[in-house]
Amino acid sequence: MSAKRINITKSALPPFEEYCEEIRSLWDSRWLTNMGQKHQQLEAALREYLGAPNVTLFTNGHLALEGALAAFGLAGEVITTPFTFASTTNAIVRSGLKPVFCDIDPVTYTLDPAKIEALITPETSAIVPVLVYGTLCDTEAIDTIAKKHGLKVIYDAAHAFGVKKNGVSAANFGDAAMFSFHATKVFHTVEGGCVVYQDSALREKLDVGKNFGVCGEDILEAAPNGKMSEFHAAMGICNLRHLDAWIAARKQVVERYRANLSGVAGLKLLKEQAGVASNYAYFPVVFDGGKYTRDEAAAQLAEHGIFARKYFYPLTNNCTAYGFHGDETPVAKHVSDHVLCLPLYPELAAEDVDRICEIICE
Numbered sequence: 001m002s003a004k005r006i007n008i009t010k011s012a013l014p015p016f017e018e019y020c021e022e023i024r025s026l027w028d029s030r031w032l033t034n035m036g037q038k039h040q041q042l043e044a045a046l047r048e049y050l051g052a053p054n055v056t057l058f059t060n061g062h063l064a065l066e067g068a069l070a071a072f073g074l075a076g077e078v079i080t081t082p083f084t085f086a087s088t089t090n091a092i093v094r095s096g097l098k099p100v101f102c103d104i105d106p107v108t109y110t111l112d113p114a115k116i117e118a119l120i121t122p123e124t125s126a127i128v129p130v131l132v133y134g135t136l137c138d139t140e141a142i143d144t145i146a147k148k149h150g151l152k153v154i155y156d157a158a159h160a161f162g163v164k165k166n167g168v169s170a171a172n173f174g175d176a177a178m179f180s181f182h183a184t185k186v187f188h189t190v191e192g193g194c195v196v197y198q199d200s201a202l203r204e205k206l207d208v209g210k211n212f213g214v215c216g217e218d219i220l221e222a223a224p225n226g227k228m229s230e231f232h233a234a235m236g237i238c239n240l241r242h243l244d245a246w247i248a249a250r251k252q253v254v255e256r257y258r259a260n261l262s263g264v265a266g267l268k269l270l271k272e273q274a275g276v277a278s279n280y281a282y283f284p285v286v287f288d289g290g291k292y293t294r295d296e297a298a299a300q301l302a303e304h305g306i307f308a309r310k311y312f313y314p315l316t317n318n319c320t321a322y323g324f325h326g327d328e329t330p331v332a333k334h335v336s337d338h339v340l341c342l343p344l345y346p347e348l349a350a351e352d353v354d355r356i357c358e359i360i361c362e
């Protein structure tokens, strides 16, 4: 048994000296937050990296999502998935909107477009799909439904930074997309996030919405503080330089997992999507019909100091906060009850991947 602890993830960092050099100018300017030079520089770098017309930074992904919901002036009901992190559902509820839970597709684990229309009512104002694990949903089908019913589409793309379909970044689907730059994400600013959007008229609303609602001497709305600091923006500027190499290293890890675990009875791996360049954010395995349950596998790995995570369990429509029961989304329930995400980060060694797979296959 090895004493080395392996967690689900290990945050990537730029070389120490690179970050120090990046923040040096802050000691001269003493401009530490409130949309300074680093903030502007990162927004510009992200527009370029994502090939997106508009990017507004936030202090985290959650407030970015709340900011986007507010900027579109949504009311009533929002169709969304319960197979996500609490943030998605929290943002909807905290914005005074009612989440209406739609089931997921059994292959991509994202919102199932075939089940959306039955949930649309006169109160529906938007669809909030989640690109879980960086997997794309059927964006064309969702767009068609949204156009037909006059709905906004706002993606929770927290997992999907760097994902492209036929060369187009996932940031450019729908009306807007939220990215999280939390330390555990593929690209991070320690804490941070952004909204990417197609209509530049939203810029002012998002800027006001992340700064207490301040506009001149007036307050336009009771908005929170969602500003990203210069230190966080500087981390993003550095990390963006390394991102492609980190994604390439993640790809190696994922390919090793796939080589070891493909075809093992009782294990279902995430399907690769045609035309999609993945960011290899997560490696989910569905334990179904094999000798061991997901919970038994997780416990066995933990005994060896390997800490996989049940992303996402429980479903948000099974959590106390919102008052739903989860029975309306049976596919999501099944996946949530059987899925385990294995450790995945750029530095994860091939022999550690092999060891994890051996423990799972034993």
Ligand SMILES: *Cc1c(COP(=O)(O)O)cnc(C)c1O
Pocket: 060, 061, 062, 063, 084, 085, 087, 088, 130, 156, 158, 159, 179, 180, 181, 182, 191, 192, 193
């Ligand atoms: C990480 C995450 C968020 C929240 O982002 P923060 O930057 O941590 O606020 C929202 N949705 C999903 C799916 C996430 O994984």
